[in-house]
Amino acid sequence: MKRRAILSAAVAPATAIVVFGATYGTLARHVIGAGAAMLSSLLIFSGAVQFTVVGLLSAGAGPGALVAGSVTLNFRNLLLGAVLRPRVQGGPARRAGLAWFLVDESAGLALASGTDVTRTLFASGALFYIAWQVGTMLGLLGASVEGVRSAATAVFPVLFIGLAALSSASRSMAARAALAAGLAAGAALLWPGGRGVVAVAAAIAVALPGGET
């Protein structure tokens, strides 16, 4: 798939990220204050981690719980990094810079780009980073996104379905993807608190057996 098409596809998740950033800004402003909310978006750049941290703080959790929650949610970054590693060009410094922009959506678009992994990871990741900061700022300034939040929520599963379809080069791979989806959905229903690891566990479980890819 050409990089231009990939980057066109990045516009929808970037828009959704602005909406979620605004939701985060609105929520976090009341829990941790505007300065800490903005700083967390600038430094952490992870919606899943930041929403979890704010939720835990609202529930009165201590630093240990916040760190444990972050470690669990970040586990899938390790897997995405391992998948991307052989495909990313450049030395350690370049890779260290690219790692800043590694989120689910940018990793997916980079993998879907085929031969242009490095540039797509950077371009889409930078776009998502800017979208997250703009969204957070809008939320801190009091913007309301209630009217479009439902539509924004739908963007992420749709994007991941598209990325799964693009990555499924054979019927065998499509079957593995369907199996992983079923396993992950079942596990997430049974163990809502384990959403951070069930997707990774399901993907590894169905990828381990050898055979046609």
Add this chain to the structure above:
Amino acid sequence: MSLSLIAAIALLTYASRALALVVMPDPPPRAKAVLDRIPAPLFAALAAISVVADDQLAAPVMLCAVFGALLVTPTRSLLHVLFGGLAGYALGALVFS
């Protein structure tokens, strides 16, 4: 929330991104073969957990978006799938709201 706590969580998050991409050596062939089979199942699993909210399925309108996207997956085009999801969402919004 203190600056040191934000910094610690930021460091953990960045380390999880950088560890495999920067520090770890290239995987041996057998591990690479497994890693090559990871993307499609991982994205499918991420899609699946996105439609499970708390301990139940997401709202009907979101499920319509998902079905709309799934219908056009045989095209293996990301843009087609996004438009399929959008069409499904619009149809769901018409029916359920």
